[in-house]
Amino acid sequence: MEKLYITGGKPLSGVIETGGMKNAADPIFFATFLVGDVCTIENVPDADDIRNACEILTSLGAVIAYKGDNKYQIDTRYVKQANISNELASKLRSSYYLLGAGLGRFGEVETGFPGGCDFGARPIDQHVKGFRALGAAVTEDMNACRIRCKAENGLNGSSIYLDVPSVGATINIMLAACKANGTTVIENAAREPHIVDVASFLNSCGADINGAGTPTIKINGVSELYGSKYAVIPDMIEAGTYLIAAAATKGEVKVNNVIPKHMESLTAKLEEMGVNVEEGDDYITIHAPAPDAPPMHSVRVKTAFYPGFPTDMHPQIAVLLCLANGESKLTESVWANRFQYVPELMRMGAKLNVSGSDLFVTGVPELKPANVRAVDLRAGAAMVIAALSANGTTVVDDIHHILRGYEHIVEKLNAVGADIKLVKLPDTMG
Numbered sequence: 001m002e003k004l005y006i007t008g009g010k011p012l013s014g015v016i017e018t019g020g021m022k023n024a025a026d027p028i029f030f031a032t033f034l035v036g037d038v039c040t041i042e043n044v045p046d047a048d049d050i051r052n053a054c055e056i057l058t059s060l061g062a063v064i065a066y067k068g069d070n071k072y073q074i075d076t077r078y079v080k081q082a083n084i085s086n087e088l089a090s091k092l093r094s095s096y097y098l099l100g101a102g103l104g105r106f107g108e109v110e111t112g113f114p115g116g117c118d119f120g121a122r123p124i125d126q127h128v129k130g131f132r133a134l135g136a137a138v139t140e141d142m143n144a145c146r147i148r149c150k151a152e153n154g155l156n157g158s159s160i161y162l163d164v165p166s167v168g169a170t171i172n173i174m175l176a177a178c179k180a181n182g183t184t185v186i187e188n189a190a191r192e193p194h195i196v197d198v199a200s201f202l203n204s205c206g207a208d209i210n211g212a213g214t215p216t217i218k219i220n221g222v223s224e225l226y227g228s229k230y231a232v233i234p235d236m237i238e239a240g241t242y243l244i245a246a247a248a249t250k251g252e253v254k255v256n257n258v259i260p261k262h263m264e265s266l267t268a269k270l271e272e273m274g275v276n277v278e279e280g281d282d283y284i285t286i287h288a289p290a291p292d293a294p295p296m297h298s299v300r301v302k303t304a305f306y307p308g309f310p311t312d313m314h315p316q317i318a319v320l321l322c323l324a325n326g327e328s329k330l331t332e333s334v335w336a337n338r339f340q341y342v343p344e345l346m347r348m349g350a351k352l353n354v355s356g357s358d359l360f361v362t363g364v365p366e367l368k369p370a371n372v373r374a375v376d377l378r379a380g381a382a383m384v385i386a387a388l389s390a391n392g393t394t395v396v397d398d399i400h401h402i403l404r405g406y407e408h409i410v411e412k413l414n415a416v417g418a419d420i421k422l423v424k425l426p427d428t429m430g
């Protein structure tokens, strides 16, 4: 069991390098399964979800070599089938990308239900709809928690309208369609930067995908894919988490290796709150407020699909709203059950009230240290930010959620003046 002991109340100061995006690197790793050749993937974050993806691919016969400097060589030439255990599938959400990749490679795949953060129901009906439209038979066995897809007569291009612009469904259908006969069109596709990144990787391997980043993606099936060398984009959620940590501690932090365009919805909201934000070509700096500056302003935030305000920045911005003057409102429109962190933050003195999909926040002058849990990945990051802002020592439990998605978070924050200790305790100590 691991916990974080965070002694906060000090402004952060310095430079943080953003790593590669987890939610792009994971599907790219599974996309190498489809490619069936030797790929070199660079700028891969050193996070547990990547290790989980490697474990799954290795179990299927892929040969993965870490080449240092966040670079992996993945050889999937000799994999024979795409069937993984429930235990492996449940290790991460992205295990469901084996469905699209396995169908595309072998016309047949079987996995357990995917894992990941618990936000209540996380349906995959749009993935299934896409696979069926391409000609696969899909069976979901709710008792055995297994999903089987089989395309007896191969996959044929089709037109698929997504009821919601799902990131996972868009990527999964792209994967399955790359080698299908004919052309597939995905309408109402997700537009997140990681969709573009996965499509760019696949195109670098010989796929023919157009329109990624727009609501209409067209995939012309090709007969062969080949290995390539590809660098994952920077993680806008990791970068955004550190920008908010800087603002919450009234610090001065430059976050390097970012694509500012990906972060416009966040930087605009920070500016609206009165945070001093400077944008460069590949960095964003949060400047410390002047000693006589007024507190941050309360604002309204509504999460939305890209290019809207990302749901994966919801718990982190909630912490900042707690420290702003007056009443703020945060509306969640992607995940119904994203508010599980609220009792944890209230333990730190936050004044919060949830009503349906709205969170009403009454600003407080400061948060207080407490013992809290990381209920999921981004909620865990929010607890870290809250703890950094609070005078005294906060203990954050269940940090495995945080370590799944944040590369070297303790080291990166300590390098800019945080005081965080990761303590390993024997499980018996509770």
Ligand code: EPU
Residues within 6 Å of the ligand: 023, 026, 093, 094, 117, 121, 122, 123, 124, 125, 126, 127, 128, 164, 165, 166, 167, 168, 169, 190, 311, 312, 334, 335, 336, 377, 378, 405
């Ligand atoms: N949805 C459906 N049917 C589907 C798929 C999705 O109704 O078949 C709904 C979901 O219930 C949700 C919305 O569509 O309301 C969006 O879901 P999406 O499929 O886009 O989410 P996901 O692919 O399961 C990814 C990220 C999440 C992130 C969401 C939204 C990965 C591994 N996960 O999940 O990231 O919140 O997109 O941007 O890429 C995180 O990194 O902390 C995280 C949870």
